[in-house]
Amino acid sequence: MNTQKWLRPLRRILALVVLAAFIIIFSDVRGKLPSAWVGVFTSIQLVPSLLKMILPLSLLSGLFLVLIALTLLSGRVYCSVLCPLGISMDVANRMLRWMPFLRRKARFKKAANYVRYPLLILLLLSLFSTGLFALNWLDPYANFSRMATYLYQPVYIAGSNVLAHAAAHWGVAALQAVPVNPFIPLAFFSALSFLLLVFTLMLFRDRLYCNAICPVGTFLGLLSRFSFFRVQIHKENCSQCGACQQVCKSDCINIKNLTVDTSRCVVCYNCLGACNANAIRYSAQWKISEKAVRQRDPSKRAFLKAGMLFMGAAPLLAEAKGHGANALCFWSRGVALPPGSQSLKHLKDKCIACNLCIASCPTKVLQPAFLEYGFTGMMLPKMDFQKGYCNYECTHCGAVCPTGAILALSAEEKKITQIGKAEFRPGRCIVKTEGTACGSCSEHCPTQAVHMVPYGDNLTLPEVNADICIGCGACEHACPVEDPHPAIFVVPHEVHQKAQLPKVEETTEVKNDHDDFPF
Amino acid sequence: MKRRAFIRTSASVSLATGALFSMGEWHSLLAAETPNLAYDLVAVKNAVPALMFDSGIAALGGMKQYVKPGQRVVIKPNIAWDVPPERGSNTNPELVGQIVKHCMEAGAGEVKVFDHTCDEWTRCYSSSGIGDAVKKHGGSMVNGNDEKEYRSVSIPKGRILKETRVHRLILESDVLINVPVLKNHGGAKLTVSMKNLMGVVWERRPWHSMGLHQCIADFSTFCKPTLNVVDGYRVMKKNGPRGVSEADVAEMKYLILSANMVAADAAAAKIFGIEPADVQYIVLAEQAGLGTAKLDTLNIKRIAL
Known part of the structure; x- marks a missing residue:
């Protein structure tokens, strides 16, 4: 009997709370939510929290460090309960149960190190040449948010408008119709392509996006190698039945060697529930495993070295492109930036x-x-x-x-x-x-x-x-x-x-203490 | 059994009368009979808006003169801007609330309030205080910025405005109460009752290019409110119609009630301090035979509180 079966329901409840919050945020087309409430869920996203930390005097600047500490303490909990993209994948995967022909049994697979590490390094390098451009197309939160904006929100608006008009037709004024978002081809098709990419990868190997492409996943994976709490197989109880391996989202349980690749484990706790022998447990690790040390591979180091060199030169390559000519012509006037974005x-x-x-x-x-x-x-x-x-x-x-x-x-x-x-x-x-x-x-x-x-x-x-x-x-x-x-x-x-404040000239007070009318 | 039969019969009878009644009133708005009035116009001054309305409507014989039990009432205040009541850009919320209250007391079946706002509508409805005031007294707010709710109508008496799209509430309601706020307008000089009706049409831009004053007068030949209540409590004297600060506003504490828009607007112009003849749409509406701006020919009740 496994004593840690409660961990998985707990993870699911927390994840569903976060996902529900995001659905509410993107369904708020009538502007009812206080923005502070929205901030609670967006500020705990890794890349935003990092960017916010660089900003001085921000109240939320510590959240990035909290996320790092969380990962070092308990592994990639972020990927399972805070990342809206990851949670959506889990929900979609769960729905696949109703389509047995699409289901697959997981097996141990080698980590796609030759993809994820070079990609992360290239992304870091690109920060110096094209800024956040490349990261923006891969960051899980940004992608989730764009899919929610361009794929989910229009459907929600259409649905709620149909309801609103139906309600109005039957004489109920409970719901008001809202204007439909304009259709932006780039926005729509980029969000759709990303959805298809992630969904295909998910059909093929569940959390493959998170463990091969996602820069946040790769980064947190580097940290979770050293996490204090982790999923471990206890040899003395294990009969190597392989039940845990079959439900693993990250294909990271190696039943032959009785190891769990913590750099890929998203601590979903599926395996704990699958084990009847209490052999796989989420527990504290008192010494850094030799395995983690040995896993460092030389190609990664070479990449890092090359990266360091390149970083030095990168600012020279940075774009020095100007923004719009200063001409006062309608056509060449440039684009207005949102207030607060400074430049x-x-x-x-x-x-x-x-x-x-x-x-x-x-x-x-x-x-x-x-x-x-x-x-x-x-x-x-x-x-x-x-x-x-x-x-x-x-x-x-x-x-x-x-x-x-x-x-x-x-x-x-x-x-x-x-x-x-x-x-x-x-x-x-x-x-x-x-x-x-x-x-x-x-x-x-x-x-x-x-x-x-x-x-x-x-x-x-x-x-x-x-x-x-x-x-x-x-x-x-x-x-x-x-x-x-x-x-x-x-x-x-x-x-x-x-801008200067508008001049305020007091209106000469009209004397109106009499009882006469001007007509 | 007898009692049940009685209930059944009386229920069906009342249902039938209700249905007949509502069908009979269906098109009453556009062909509205002017209620039998002793006064052409009532002007009230020197009190808070709700009190001024109480005495103004009492002088006209009460709201029951205009609203019959079960009728559908639509109120059209000016809610164009996302600013608080102190700025005088929107109609006073206490006044709108009080009108809703009188309509409900007169037995209105429903009271709906809307405006095709300029700023984002949900913010306008809440900042103006009108949203809360209306709900408090049992009325409901309707989105005026939803294109699907507008119906194409032709304006047979229009000189240049022959066709436009109008909010369906204007076409479907039994009673329209127009509640403009009196204020300065950079383009049209003054905005009162007739100008306020621009808030029930969808395409307003063409009005500007076709000729703003003529379009306002043309639309007034089509849409004739049952009653106009002009809010002259806080009057924006300059920088209108949006205004920049409270310094644009003078507390003048007036209220005008009239079934005739030309009369109401002429009186409002006088209060504002300009001659009705200087406001072109008032002149054009008078020429179209919609009423008279010669206030000395009208039967006016003046109440100073």
Whole structure:
């Protein structure tokens, strides 16, 4: 009888709590969740926590160290109960039970060291040449988040809108329909390809992605070799029946040699439940096993050495590409960066393209970039004033950003963060061309940087005071002139500036203490 | 057995009357008969919005003059912006709440409130305080930013605006209560009742390029609220319609009630401090025969509290 059978249900409950939290986060299309709550689950993701640690004065900066300590203490618990991608794989794999023809029995397989270590080293090197670009396409959290944004959320919105309309039809106003997300081919197809890749690997060998490709898995695997608690086979009880090996997600139990490869073990505890002899147990290891020491292979060292050399030279290769010409033309104006992202350099240094900001942007002004930021800036968030404009009071993107790529701004800071300046083209404005009253731009302007001044006979024409403009894009979005471009538009800054506060002139108080009416 | 039969009969009778009643009122909104009123316009001043409404509606004979038991009521305040009530950009929430309360007391079957907002709608509904005020008094908020809810209508009397898409609540409800907030508008000079109805249509951009004032007047030939309640409590004097800070706002403590939009807007213009003749859509609406801006020809009740 195995005494540790309770460990697996515990792992499952914790994992399902985390997965449920992520499903709730990406289902929050009506903006009901407090961003602090979202932060609890995104900040415990490894790569975001690392990026956040580099950021000074962050309250959450210690979480990366906590995750390291957790792995050194108890193995790759992260992969089983904190990583939403890993948990999703487990859930999908569990569902395969209903499709017996797709099921397979696990056997011990050699670790794919020749794939995972070189890949990790190449990724580390790429940090110096293309920044986070390569990592972003492999990081499990970023990938999960993008799949949730572009594959799950549209389905959820469609479903809930159908329900909302059905409810409205039957006279219940319990649910409100929400706008459908725009379809972005790059975003959709990249998320779909990743899903297919992971699913295929999973059919083939369960957690193969985690043990061959995933940079987080490989990194934590290096640590978990030395973990204090680990799954171990106790020879005295083992009859080498192989039941544990058959349920292993990582194919890392070698029943012949009675060893468990802790660098691949994701501590799912499946094996504990399979063993009737209490021979495989999750227990403390009092001395570093010789096995772990012996496993170091020379090719890895060579890679590390070459890597060190390359790292020295890498900054020289780093991109020095500028962002948009400073011309004041609509077509060459560049792309506006989300408020709080400071500069394209800061965004590229910190953003893992998880697109959580895009998924939770209430006005849909945030959209994934294609090549606007250059090749390595693909899928990073940009402001698209065609789709919407940045709500003056809103600070949501910075609040949910798990890496600090978009810094959390207070509402006061956000209101003076100038991401660009509005440019007005009087020659295109309908007040001039059609002689009609409009003022749509000024109407939407939260600071009245765009204000109306008398023009001709009983008309008003927009005028821009760029000092107090924050570049929110409300004027551009609202402008009725479309073809080929609006009469007013935002020219973004490469590095965000500070706007002046709008001048506050007290309205001369209208005396109203009498009882007379003006008619 | 007898009692059961009696219950059954009376239930079916009341069901049938209910059905007849609702069918009879189906299209009453657009062909609305003006309730029998002693006054063309009631103006109230010098109190909080809810109190001013209480005395204003009492002077018109109470809400039961406008809302019959079981009727579907839609209230259209201005909820365009994600700003708090102190800024005067949206209609006063206590006023909207009080109107919902009066409608419920008059026996309304349902009271729905919406606006096609400019800023993101959920934030507007909550920041304005209107969402909470409406729910507190038993009304419900409806999303006005859902394109699927808009129906194409033709505007036979429109000069340039011949067709537009209107929220289905406007077409399906029995009573429309228009509750604009009086404020400065950079493009249209002033926004009151007629301008507020831009919040029930889907495509607003073409209105600007076609001719804003004419479109506002044209739409007023189609959509005639049962009652207009103009919130002149906090009046945005400049930087409208969104405003920049509370400094744009003057506490003027007025309220206007009228079934006629031209009269209501003319009186509001006077309160704001400009002549109705300077606001082009008021002039155009008057020309279209929608009412008169000559306030001295109207039967006005003035109440100073």
